Amino acid sequence: MEVEYSKEEEMERLLEDLRKSSVRKEDWEFHDNLKPVYSTGIGLNKSVVEEISEIKKEPDWMRRFRLKALEIFLSKPMPTWGPDLSGIDWENTNYYNRPDDVKSRSWDEVPDQIKDTFTKLGIPEMEQKYLAGSVAQYDSEGVYHNLKKVWEDKGVLFMDLDSAVKEHPDLVKNYFCRAVPATDNKFAALNGAVWSGGSFLYVPKGVRIDMPLQTYFRMNGEATGQFEHTIVVADEGSKVHYIEGCTAPRWDRDSLHSAIVEIYAHKNSEARYTSVQNWSKSVYNMPTKRAWVDENAKMEWVGGSLGSKVTMLYPSSYLRGRNASTHNLNISLAGPGTVKDTGAKAIHLAPNTSSRIVAKSISIEDGKAIYRGLLRMNKGAVHSKSHVQCDALLINDESQSFTYPHDEIYEPTATFGHEATVGKIGTEELAYMRSRGLSEDEASSMIVLGFLDDVMKEIPMEFAVEMNRLIKLEMGKLGSVG
Amino acid sequence: MEIKNLSASVEGKEILKGVDLKVSGGEIHALMGPNGAGKSTLGNVLIGHPNYVITGGSITLDGKDLTNATPEERAKAGLFLAFQSPVAVVGVKISSFLRAAYKQLHPDDNIKLQEFYDMVKKELRRVGLDESFLSRSVNDGFSGGERKRFEIVQMMILKPKIVILDEIDSGLDVDALKLVAEEIKEYHSDSVGFLIITHYQRILKDIKPEFVHVLMDGRVIRNGDHELSDRIEEEGYEFIRGA
Numbered sequence: 001m002e003v004e005y006s007k008e009e010e011m012e013r014l015l016e017d018l019r020k021s022s023v024r025k026e027d028w029e030f031h032d033n034l035k036p037v038y039s040t041g042i043g044l045n046k047s048v049v050e051e052i053s054e055i056k057k058e059p060d061w062m063r064r065f066r067l068k069a070l071e072i073f074l075s076k077p078m079p080t081w082g083p084d085l086s087g088i089d090w091e092n093t094n095y096y097n098r099p100d101d102v103k104s105r106s107w108d109e110v111p112d113q114i115k116d117t118f119t120k121l122g123i124p125e126m127e128q129k130y131l132a133g134s135v136a137q138y139d140s141e142g143v144y145h146n147l148k149k150v151w152e153d154k155g156v157l158f159m160d161l162d163s164a165v166k167e168h169p170d171l172v173k174n175y176f177c178r179a180v181p182a183t184d185n186k187f188a189a190l191n192g193a194v195w196s197g198g199s200f201l202y203v204p205k206g207v208r209i210d211m212p213l214q215t216y217f218r219m220n221g222e223a224t225g226q227f228e229h230t231i232v233v234a235d236e237g238s239k240v241h242y243i244e245g246c247t248a249p250r251w252d253r254d255s256l257h258s259a260i261v262e263i264y265a266h267k268n269s270e271a272r273y274t275s276v277q278n279w280s281k282s283v284y285n286m287p288t289k290r291a292w293v294d295e296n297a298k299m300e301w302v303g304g305s306l307g308s309k310v311t312m313l314y315p316s317s318y319l320r321g322r323n324a325s326t327h328n329l330n331i332s333l334a335g336p337g338t339v340k341d342t343g344a345k346a347i348h349l350a351p352n353t354s355s356r357i358v359a360k361s362i363s364i365e366d367g368k369a370i371y372r373g374l375l376r377m378n379k380g381a382v383h384s385k386s387h388v389q390c391d392a393l394l395i396n397d398e399s400q401s402f403t404y405p406h407d408e409i410y411e412p413t414a415t416f417g418h419e420a421t422v423g424k425i426g427t428e429e430l431a432y433m434r435s436r437g438l439s440e441d442e443a444s445s446m447i448v449l450g451f452l453d454d455v456m457k458e459i460p461m462e463f464a465v466e467m468n469r470l471i472k473l474e475m476g477k478l479g480s481v482g
Numbered sequence: 483m484e485i486k487n488l489s490a491s492v493e494g495k496e497i498l499k500g501v502d503l504k505v506s507g508g509e510i511h512a513l514m515g516p517n518g519a520g521k522s523t524l525g526n527v528l529i530g531h532p533n534y535v536i537t538g539g540s541i542t543l544d545g546k547d548l549t550n551a552t553p554e555e556r557a558k559a560g561l562f563l564a565f566q567s568p569v570a571v572v573g574v575k576i577s578s579f580l581r582a583a584y585k586q587l588h589p590d591d592n593i594k595l596q597e598f599y600d601m602v603k604k605e606l607r608r609v610g611l612d613e614s615f616l617s618r619s620v621n622d623g624f625s626g627g628e629r630k631r632f633e634i635v636q637m638m639i640l641k642p643k644i645v646i647l648d649e650i651d652s653g654l655d656v657d658a659l660k661l662v663a664e665e666i667k668e669y670h671s672d673s674v675g676f677l678i679i680t681h682y683q684r685i686l687k688d689i690k691p692e693f694v695h696v697l698m699d700g701r702v703i704r705n706g707d708h709e710l711s712d713r714i715e716e717e718g719y720e721f722i723r724g725a
């Protein structure tokens with residue numbers, strides 16, 4: 001019971017902090033006046049793709065890959081089974097923006113304006129305190145990467161993918177688009193054609209990194225696209241925690257973010273991928289994220305989708321070896337006028353594999369939170385297990401959430417279960433709590449933190465605070481916070 | 483607490499049309515009236531439920547005007563409503579809920595967390611709820627009777643000055659009703675006033691009100707004592723309507 005008490009005390013302190021906190025969303029919605037040193041201009045066609053490849057002085061195989069991906073992109077129809085994507089303005093989007101010509105290993109060498117942006121966002125400070133390594137990307141290119149020497153000495157590689165293509169071509173070629181081929185979906189194909197930046201992280205056999213490594217993505221331009229491609233390889237018996245954060249200013253014209261993330265968790269490895277997405281409300285966020293999980297390996301996805309106009313994201317784990325396991329935790333916040341179509345996929349391909357999916361969504365006003373999941377148990381995935389839990393929190397009386405789980409079970413010995421809960425911060429709930437002396441603010445914070453309670457251990461505390469602040473902010477805009 | 487010529491509407495419909503009522507410390511009042519008379523509306527208006535709009539009149543407590551106060555200000559002034567149908571608050575544990583509420587209402591009491599929880603557990607047991615309720619979500623998955631008992635637990639813990647009990651007896655079996663009545667009697671003192679809302683007699687057998695009021699069509703149209711409630715028990719409300 002003692003443990004329980006200290007947790008409650010922590011909760012009390014957190015509530016105190018929340019009352020005092022005053023940071024506003026505008027704090028990261030600022031934008032710079034930086035002019036890119038190179039841009040392909042608007043629109044997409046063969047010559048734009050060739051131009052990108054040319055600027056990057058890429059090997060021929062990559063150039064051919066891009067052109068092939070472009071063909072696939074052009075031939076694939078838009079997905080119509082999900083949110084409305086008609087607002088994506090393909091013709092007026094800028095597909096490649098090079099902010100500067102540096103790829104620096106020291107913040108001192110990063111151009112002032114870019115450095116200031118990252119400093120405002122707290123990136124260098126975070127790197128110093130918590131991280132084993134850090135990559136920073138501004139629009140289309142990585143501008144900074146650094147890895148602590150102890151890890152470099154152990155053979156760990158951490159840099160932007162463009163640099164990796166040049167410095168470690170064979171290694172990259174081994175993994176590039178194997179888990180996510182360009183044929184996978186229209187947005188993956190688009191990424192294949194115009195990809196730029198993203199990180200390459202390779203952890204050699206048996207190397208276990210106890211501090212996380214982070215990449216921070218900043219999209220500054222209006223009506224631009226960010227198409228990074230990230231590859232994380234945890235070789236046999238290794239352990240790694242990779243974190244991504246991203247923000248963008250709010251513009252009148254929409255931007256597009258369409259990333260690929262591929263994770264390869266080899267035999268006996270443990271890989272954890274955490275991302276906190278805080279795009280502004282003028283961003284369509286359409287990434288494809290997938291992990292191949294081999295024998296005895298553990299994959300963990302932890303995701304927070306706070307911002308963007310529309311997000312479609314279903315991190316997938318392909319459990320390819322015996323005893324492979326995946327844990328997928330996703331928290332989505334659908335603010336007014338936004339759509340979060342998020343979920344997870346677990347594909348069980350081997351015996352004794354297990355998956356656990358926890359999806360939590362919060363919808364505010366007409367914000368739409370949708371859980372869309374796929375669970376597949378192939379024949380031969382004997383005694384595999386899966387559990388899916390979907391919790392929704394509705395912030396207004398008119399808020400709604402939807403769940404579309406999809407199960408394909410071909411193995412009779414496999415077991416699986418679904419659970420769902422719906423909580424609310426409606427008028428009645430608030431009136432009840434306030435009638436006991438709590439302020440509206442405190443009441444809603446308690447409901448939000450209560451909603452996140454069972455995943456508190458797995459998400460960074462700052463994230464919970466951030467989430468709560470955003471909800472308060474949105475509610476404040478609606479005039480409901482007294 | 484003094485209610486003067488109070489009128490209020492919900493969703494644009496006028497429900498209370500000039501209610502006068504005075505409840506002082508030490509007194510027990512019963513508010514009776516047929517279904518739909520506006521009894522629960524009065525309770526909700528008194529605690530400042532945002533769906534209910536006061537269109538006239540005033541509410542004062544200890545000389546303080548609460549007519550336009552927020553629900554939390556009213557709670558801090560000492561008002562408490564045991565709801566007719568308490569809502570579930572999914573995810574908020576009883577322990578942290580009561581702790582936060584207690585801190586707001588009694589900021590000077592520096593009672594330790596552990597001691598506080600022991601106090602709550604004791605109250606839970608006294609109304610026949612298991613102490614494991616402490617870590618359950620507020621009213622989430624509770625039966626009707628459990629919700630009513632928990633309202634009483636909150637009264638005992640939060641120590642209000644004016645207690646409004648809205649149909650506290652509904653959903654309670656005989657034994658539970660007895661426990662709840664015991665608690666009410668235990669809590670009753672010179673400094674606490676009760677307004678017991680009920681549309682029939684059951685609870686009034688255990689707790690004898692000194693004052694009985696009848697609310698009908700949005701007004702208190704009769705004031706009396708237990709003879710009035712006895713007559714209602716026998717004849718229903720017809721004789722008042724007829725009069």
Ligand SMILES: Nc1ncnc2c1ncn2[C@@H]1O[C@H](COP(=O)(O)OP(=O)(O)O)[C@@H](O)[C@H]1O
Binds near residue numbers: 492493497516524
């Ligand atoms: N939230 C509400 N929305 C709409 N009508 C309401 C609401 N609350 C009460 N009413 C209406 O007010 C009238 C009085 O209801 P109520 O106060 O619950 O009566 P009682 O408690 O005396 O049975 C009824 O006609 C009821 O339908």
Ligand SMILES: [Mg+2]
Binds near residue numbers: 521522523566648649
């Ligand atoms: Mg009623």
